[in-house]
Amino acid sequence: MKIHIKRSFDASCSTYDSSCDIQRMVASHLCSLLKGEHKSILEIGTGTGIYTDELRRRYAYADITCVDISHPLLKGAKEKHPENIYICADGENLPVKGEYDLITASSAFQWFSNPGLSISEMLKFLKKGGEFAFSIFAKGTFTEMAILNNMTGFGSVYNLRAGSEYLSALEGTEFEHEEREYVLMFDSVQEFLKKQKGTGATFTGVNRFTSKSAYRKFLCDSVPHRYDRIFEKKFRNPQFVSILYRFD
Numbered sequence: 697m698k699i700h701i702k703r704s705f706d707a708s709c710s711t712y713d714s715s716c717d718i719q720r721m722v723a724s725h726l727c728s729l730l731k732g733e734h735k736s737i738l739e740i741g742t743g744t745g746i747y748t749d750e751l752r753r754r755y756a757y758a759d760i761t762c763v764d765i766s767h768p769l770l771k772g773a774k775e776k777h778p779e780n781i782y783i784c785a786d787g788e789n790l791p792v793k794g795e796y797d798l799i800t801a802s803s804a805f806q807w808f809s810n811p812g813l814s815i816s817e818m819l820k821f822l823k824k825g826g827e828f829a830f831s832i833f834a835k836g837t838f839t840e841m842a843i844l845n846n847m848t849g850f851g852s853v854y855n856l857r858a859g860s861e862y863l864s865a866l867e868g869t870e871f872e873h874e875e876r877e878y879v880l881m882f883d884s885v886q887e888f889l890k891k892q893k894g895t896g897a898t899f900t901g902v903n904r905f906t907s908k909s910a911y912r913k914f915l916c917d918s919v920p921h922r923y924d925r926i927f928e929k930k931f932r933n934p935q936f937v938s939i940l941y942r943f944d
């Protein structure tokens with residue numbers, strides 16, 4: 697499964713930055729919640745460095761170590777911030793030593809196979825009194841796609857976990873938990889699908905996000921009820937197609 701996730705992200709290296717509107721908003725919000733003045737930071741699931749930009753602005757002099765499973769994405773981050781340390785590795789099996797003031801990840805842990813266990817392992821690299829902060833795409837994101845999938849069989853939706861499933865690893869620590877919903881507006885359902893593909897978040901565990909032939913059928917006029925029209929009728933309000941994202 698990890699290899700498929702990695703391949704989808706690898707393929708998005710030239711489109712991620714122009715497609716990641718929601719990840720940008722979430723990264724900015726997560727950074728605004730950070731409390732400490734940190735000198736050493738471990739960022740997991742760095743991608744092209746969208747959240748790293750925020751961390752660097754806030755912690756101008758910190759040593760930042762960036763980990764990601766996708767080499768092409770990490771290369772993009774390195775071009776923007778050559779001063780950081782970059783490690784291409786699985787965040788669920790961290791090859792790091794030492795301790796950090798801040799361990800953090802934005803929009804990444806939802807791709808982990810066993811986030812509860814992996815978070816417990818990560819905490820071993822956190823300095824006493826350090827800060828641990830992350831955001832995840834949570835269950836309820838893309839409800840619209842799930843409804844369309846039920847109605848038409850088109851597409852599939854990655855099985856996202858509820859935020860509470862990540863919190864068991866933090867039992868016994870002092871933590872704050874916030875849930876947020878974002879509704880993004882798209883001109884058309886095709887525009888939403890294009891953006892989604894552009895971020896590399898296409899692995900759903902059920903083949904791919906959608907096959908080419910299914911997508912052609914989705915847009916095909918000869919199909920009596922074009923799926924995109926079903927979708928738009930249900931979710932257009934009234935000018936734009938709205939898509940719900942839930943974050944914890």
Ligand SMILES: C[S@@+](CC[C@H](N)C(=O)[O-])C[C@H]1O[C@@H](n2cnc3c(N)ncnc32)[C@H](O)[C@@H]1O
Pocket residue numbers: 701702705716719720723740741742743744745746747763764765766769785786787788801802803804807808895897
């Ligand atoms: C949605 S992107 C978020 C990237 C960046 N944090 C941002 O906010 O734009 C998710 C990132 O997690 C990475 N990722 C997924 N599974 C991973 C794993 N097991 N270990 C490390 N990185 C992983 C992907 O390669 C991708 O860069």
